[in-house]
Amino acid sequence: MKYFIITGTSRGLGEAMALKLISPEHHLICISRKKNNDLIARSSLMDYYEYDLSNIGEIHALMEQVFHKIDVTNAEGIYLINNAAVLAPFSRIEQASSQELINNLHINLLAPIVLTSCFIRSTEQLHIEKRILNISSASAKHLLPGMSVYSAAKAGLDIFSTSVGLEQGNESTAVKIVSVWPGMIDTRLQEEARNASKDTSASASADIFRMVKDRGMLASPAVTADQLIKLLLGNSFHQGSVVEELRV
Ligand SMILES: NC(=O)c1ccc[n+]([C@@H]2O[C@H](COP(=O)([O-])OP(=O)(O)OC[C@H]3O[C@@H](n4cnc5c(N)ncnc54)[C@H](OP(=O)(O)O)[C@@H]3O)[C@@H](O)[C@H]2O)c1
Numbered sequence: 001m002k003y004f005i006i007t008g009t010s011r012g013l014g015e016a017m018a019l020k021l022i023s024p025e026h027h028l029i030c031i032s033r034k035k036n037n038d039l040i041a042r043s044s045l046m047d048y049y050e051y052d053l054s055n056i057g058e059i060h061a062l063m064e065q066v067f068h069k070i071d072v073t074n075a076e077g078i079y080l081i082n083n084a085a086v087l088a089p090f091s092r093i094e095q096a097s098s099q100e101l102i103n104n105l106h107i108n109l110l111a112p113i114v115l116t117s118c119f120i121r122s123t124e125q126l127h128i129e130k131r132i133l134n135i136s137s138a139s140a141k142h143l144l145p146g147m148s149v150y151s152a153a154k155a156g157l158d159i160f161s162t163s164v165g166l167e168q169g170n171e172s173t174a175v176k177i178v179s180v181w182p183g184m185i186d187t188r189l190q191e192e193a194r195n196a197s198k199d200t201s202a203s204a205s206a207d208i209f210r211m212v213k214d215r216g217m218l219a220s221p222a223v224t225a226d227q228l229i230k231l232l233l234g235n236s237f238h239q240g241s242v243v244e245e246l247r248v
Helices: 011-023 036-040 054-070 096-125 146-167 188-194 202-216 222-234
Strands: 002-007 026-032 048-049 078-082 129-136 175-178
Touching: 002 011, 011 026, 011 036, 011 222, 036 048, 048 054, 048 188, 054 096, 054 202, 078 096, 078 222, 096 129, 096 146, 129 146, 129 222, 146 175, 175 222
Parallel strands: 002 026, 002 078, 026 048, 078 129, 129 175
Antiparallel strands: none
């Protein structure tokens, strides 16, 4: 049995990856604030946690519950996909509220860090395949006004992945960790970026997101999910790497 812990499965890319992974050989453990009943209805091998990942202090307790669902005697691989993220605040930094800044960094950076720490601790003794895929973004390097915190979080996630890869090395019990830029995908997060109102400080950036949509440049979540799963389960999952371009 392969076990997949996936965050942000209520919609978008996380939902698409979970849908693709449903199989009698896969046990899925999904995490988001809103339960995805459609997903739950499609699989008898799924546990769903309605959890707000901005609640950093309780993540270790959540992961204890998650690992109770994993039967290590039959596990052939355990995978963590840190996918949940928020765009807000989509504004110049001085116009963002402190709460928005805290939320962004908690969900986009600190939660994946704590989840990774718990994952490595819980699987330390297991001689099976253990992999973490961090869903990052080209925004880590390609900067736009209004996205400073989102970009900082994603750049942090890339550096974190490479650093942990260095720590884990290539020992037989090492957890392999990779950060990936998935490309631009037609999801709610993109919609949010397009819909920033004309009079906000990020309106020039919103124009770019509208242009990308109008020109048909957004990938479907299903196609990107396929590429990400191939990366996660394939031979190109190189310890500590940041994958900037997904290949089919
Ligand atoms: N779409 C793109 O073009 C694009 C490009 C580059 C990178 N990405 C990355 O791809 C990943 C998926 O994004 P998406 O486009 O699919 O976004 P999305 O449609 O907005 O979905 C985001 C997911 O994250 C979950 N989430 C948000 N806040 C949460 C919280 N506090 N606690 C738990 N879960 C939370 C949401 O669930 P709930 O609201 O139910 O909690 C939802 O399932 C993100 O890491 C994003 O940065 C996307």
